[in-house]
Amino acid sequence: MIPTPPPMGILQVALDVPIDSLFDYLDGGFDVAVGQRVVVPFGRRRQIGIVVGKSAVSEVPSAKLKAIETAFVDEPPLDPDTFALLRFCADYYQYPLGQALLASLPGRLRQTEPAVSRKQYAFRLSAVGLAADIEQLPRRKLIQRKLYAALLEHGVLHESALPEISASWRGAMQGLQESGWVEADEVLAGLSASVSAAVPPPPLNEDQTAALQRMQASEGFKAWLLHGITGSGKTEVYMQWLQQMLADNDGQALVLVPEINLTPQLEARFRSRLPHLPMVALHSNLGEAERLQNWRLAQSGIARIVVGTRLSVFTPLPRLRLVIVDEEHDGSYKQQDSMRYHARDVAMVRAQRAKVPIVLGSATPSLETWHNAQTGKYGLLTLQNRAVAKSQLPRIGCIDTNRVELQDGLSPALIEALRQRLERKEQSLLFINRRGYSPVLLCNACHWIASCTRCSSRLVVHLRQSRLRCHHCGHEQKIVRQCPSCGNADLHPTGHGTQRLEETLARLFPMARIQRVDRDSTRRKEALADILQAVHADEIDILVGTQMLAKGHDFPNLTLVGVVDTDSALFSPDFRAAERLFAQLMQVSGRAGRADKPGEVLIQTTFPEHNLFNALRKHDYVAYADSQLQERQLAQFPPYAFLALLRAEANQYSLVQDFLNDALVLARQLSEHVLTYDPVRPQMEKLKGMERAYLLMQGESRLQIQQLLRQLVPQLRAHPLASKLRWTVDVDPLEF
Structure with a gap:
C-alpha cells in the first residue's frame, strides 16, 4: 500500500508586484518558516517571494492553488522585528507590503537563484x-x-x-x-579587520563631555538631538558613545549617513578608533556580492557596527543597542520614488520599538527636529565650541553684486581673496550648485533658449563635450550652431556652471592647481576619494564644487570659501527652500578654518541684508530657526500641520486632471478634518515626457491624514483611470 502524503499547508506569500495583497500557495512539502524566501510561479514567470503567514484555509479554491517551487530553508528568515518595521512602513507610507519587503533586501536576494556568498x-x-x-x-x-x-x-x-x-x-x-x-x-567575507592598534581618543571639551554624560545616563529609548556648530566634534561624541555602549562585547549599532561620499570617510575614522569592533558598510556603490555579504554579517550579529545610507535603516540587526543619524537634516534621507519613506523617521520608530537610544546630529537641524527638541520631545545636547582648541568659526561676509562689476561671475573682492590664499599657500573652495559650463544657451536676437523636449527645463551647456544636457531626464544633444527660431549664429552660453568657473579660474590664476568636483568629474568609482586625498596632501589650491563638498569634509589648510550663486532659492515657491539654503550655506561655510588658521566665507548676492544672510553672519542658527518656526506656525505648515501629496503623471494632462479631480471629490467626502486643496501643477510641469500635477492634503495630526489615506487609497486603486497613469502617495513630503 502506497503511504498517503501529508496534506500541504497554505502559505501567504508577499511578492514584488504593485498590488497590495498577499498570494496563497501550497507549501509543496517544504518546511518553510515565516520570513523565508521562496520561488513561486506567478503568471508565466517565476518570482521570488517572502512568506508572511501560514493558513489552513484559502479563499482560492484548492484546485486552483499552485505550490511553491523552491524554498531557501537553509537561509535564516527575516526576523520578526524587521518584518514588523517594514509592515509599519508599508502601512504608513501607503505602499504594497510585498514591494516594501523585497526592496529592503540586497539585489542577490531578489533573484530566483540561490544567493551564494564567497x-x-x-x-x-x-x-x-x-x-x-x-x-x-x-x-x-x-x-x-x-x-x-x-x-x-x-x-x-x-x-x-x-x-x-x-x-x-x-x-x-x-x-x-x-x-x-x-x-x-x-x-x-566582508569584514575589514585590522591588526593596527586603536588610535587613542582625543580629550573631550566641556560641551562634549556634558553631552556624553547625559547620553550615558539615559536608559531604554531616548531621542537626543546633538546640535553642534560645524567642527564642534559631533563625530568624536558618536565614537566615544559607541565604544562605551558596545564595550561589553555585545550589541550592535546602526550609523546612518546621508550620502555615499560620506560613508568611506566616516567608516575610516571609526575603524581607526574602534578596530576591535567588526564593521561593515552598506550603500549603493558596493557590488552586489559585497552588499549581500555585509548584509548577512549584520543579520548574523557578527558585524557590530553598520555604517550606511538610507536603505540601511531596514538592515536586520538582532542585537541593536543604539542608533545614530548623522546630518539628520539632509534631504537625502527621504526616498523620492517607490516607497517614499524618510530614513530618519523610520530610524526613530525602529529605536522606539527596540527600546534603544537614538541620537540625531546636525549643525542645522531640520525645523521639525528643532521643534521636537524645543518642546521636550527630544533631549537637546549643544556643542557651542569647535573641538580643535585654536580653531575659530569663519568670518562670513556678503558681497553686494549690485554695486560691483563681475568678471565672468566673480567679484573683485573674491578674486583678491583667492589671490591672497594662493600667496599664503592656503586652499580655497568655490561653491556653486550648478554643474556643466553654463545653465542656458541663449539667442540674443530673438531670446530663444535651448529647452528640453521632454521636461519643463532648460538644457545645460557642457562645452568640453560639445553637448547640451538635461540634468532631470538625461536627454542630451549636440550644441546647436545657429538659432532654430531665427537662424542667428551668434548664440551665447549664459550663466555659470562648474566647468565655466573652472575655466575662468584657470585664466585668472594660470599657476594654480584647480580641481572641479561635481557629478561629471567623479563618475569613476574611486575618483572622489582620490581628489580628497590630493586635497589633504596639499596638491590642490582651489576646489570648484557643488554640494558634494558642502558637508562632512575636513580640510585643515582650507581657509576661504566663496559662494558664487545662491539667490534663486530665496524666492522659491517651496516653503522649505530657505531652510535648505541656510543649512547648505552653513555647512559649506564650515569647511573654512577648521584647524588653527582663520577662515573666511564670502557670499555673492544681490540681497546682502536678507534675514537669512544676517543670521549666517552671526552663525545664529537658533534665531533663524525660531523665526522660521514662527512663520510656519502662522501659515500652518509643518511641524504645525501634517501633509500628504497625491502625485499623478501621464502622457496626456487630461488624464491627470480627471484622476485628481475625482480624488479631490473623494477626499473631501471621506474627511471633514483634512483640508484638501485643488489640484495644481508643480514647477516642473513636464518631466521625462510626462505631464504632472498633484493634490495636497493637510491635517492637524498624523492620525487624521492616515485615517483619510486608508479609505482613499483603496478607492483610487480601483479607479478606472488608475491603470492609465502613474500615481503615488507621498506622506510627509519634502519637495513640491
Whole structure:
C-alpha cells in the first residue's frame, strides 16, 4: 500500500508586484518558516517571494492553488522585528507590503537563484604552533616570522588584515599551514579587520563631555538631538558613545549617513578608533556580492557596527543597542520614488520599538527636529565650541553684486581673496550648485533658449563635450550652431556652471592647481576619494564644487570659501527652500578654518541684508530657526500641520486632471478634518515626457491624514483611470 502524503499547508506569500495583497500557495512539502524566501510561479514567470503567514484555509479554491517551487530553508528568515518595521512602513507610507519587503533586501536576494556568498578565511595557531617557538623558523623566513608573531599576539587573524603585514602573505601562510603550525576556518567575507592598534581618543571639551554624560545616563529609548556648530566634534561624541555602549562585547549599532561620499570617510575614522569592533558598510556603490555579504554579517550579529545610507535603516540587526543619524537634516534621507519613506523617521520608530537610544546630529537641524527638541520631545545636547582648541568659526561676509562689476561671475573682492590664499599657500573652495559650463544657451536676437523636449527645463551647456544636457531626464544633444527660431549664429552660453568657473579660474590664476568636483568629474568609482586625498596632501589650491563638498569634509589648510550663486532659492515657491539654503550655506561655510588658521566665507548676492544672510553672519542658527518656526506656525505648515501629496503623471494632462479631480471629490467626502486643496501643477510641469500635477492634503495630526489615506487609497486603486497613469502617495513630503 502506497503511504498517503501529508496534506500541504497554505502559505501567504508577499511578492514584488504593485498590488497590495498577499498570494496563497501550497507549501509543496517544504518546511518553510515565516520570513523565508521562496520561488513561486506567478503568471508565466517565476518570482521570488517572502512568506508572511501560514493558513489552513484559502479563499482560492484548492484546485486552483499552485505550490511553491523552491524554498531557501537553509537561509535564516527575516526576523520578526524587521518584518514588523517594514509592515509599519508599508502601512504608513501607503505602499504594497510585498514591494516594501523585497526592496529592503540586497539585489542577490531578489533573484530566483540561490544567493551564494564567497568565503574568506580566518587563521589561528594550532596546538603544534602554540607549543612551538619563533626561533624554530629560519631567520630568512621573515614574513613567516611576522605572521607567527601576529598570530601569537592577536589569536585569530582575518584574511583581510594580512596585507598590512606583507603583500606576499599567502605563500608564507601556506608554508605555516603545511608545517601544521596554523589552521584556517572559513568565514563570511566582508569584514575589514585590522591588526593596527586603536588610535587613542582625543580629550573631550566641556560641551562634549556634558553631552556624553547625559547620553550615558539615559536608559531604554531616548531621542537626543546633538546640535553642534560645524567642527564642534559631533563625530568624536558618536565614537566615544559607541565604544562605551558596545564595550561589553555585545550589541550592535546602526550609523546612518546621508550620502555615499560620506560613508568611506566616516567608516575610516571609526575603524581607526574602534578596530576591535567588526564593521561593515552598506550603500549603493558596493557590488552586489559585497552588499549581500555585509548584509548577512549584520543579520548574523557578527558585524557590530553598520555604517550606511538610507536603505540601511531596514538592515536586520538582532542585537541593536543604539542608533545614530548623522546630518539628520539632509534631504537625502527621504526616498523620492517607490516607497517614499524618510530614513530618519523610520530610524526613530525602529529605536522606539527596540527600546534603544537614538541620537540625531546636525549643525542645522531640520525645523521639525528643532521643534521636537524645543518642546521636550527630544533631549537637546549643544556643542557651542569647535573641538580643535585654536580653531575659530569663519568670518562670513556678503558681497553686494549690485554695486560691483563681475568678471565672468566673480567679484573683485573674491578674486583678491583667492589671490591672497594662493600667496599664503592656503586652499580655497568655490561653491556653486550648478554643474556643466553654463545653465542656458541663449539667442540674443530673438531670446530663444535651448529647452528640453521632454521636461519643463532648460538644457545645460557642457562645452568640453560639445553637448547640451538635461540634468532631470538625461536627454542630451549636440550644441546647436545657429538659432532654430531665427537662424542667428551668434548664440551665447549664459550663466555659470562648474566647468565655466573652472575655466575662468584657470585664466585668472594660470599657476594654480584647480580641481572641479561635481557629478561629471567623479563618475569613476574611486575618483572622489582620490581628489580628497590630493586635497589633504596639499596638491590642490582651489576646489570648484557643488554640494558634494558642502558637508562632512575636513580640510585643515582650507581657509576661504566663496559662494558664487545662491539667490534663486530665496524666492522659491517651496516653503522649505530657505531652510535648505541656510543649512547648505552653513555647512559649506564650515569647511573654512577648521584647524588653527582663520577662515573666511564670502557670499555673492544681490540681497546682502536678507534675514537669512544676517543670521549666517552671526552663525545664529537658533534665531533663524525660531523665526522660521514662527512663520510656519502662522501659515500652518509643518511641524504645525501634517501633509500628504497625491502625485499623478501621464502622457496626456487630461488624464491627470480627471484622476485628481475625482480624488479631490473623494477626499473631501471621506474627511471633514483634512483640508484638501485643488489640484495644481508643480514647477516642473513636464518631466521625462510626462505631464504632472498633484493634490495636497493637510491635517492637524498624523492620525487624521492616515485615517483619510486608508479609505482613499483603496478607492483610487480601483479607479478606472488608475491603470492609465502613474500615481503615488507621498506622506510627509519634502519637495513640491
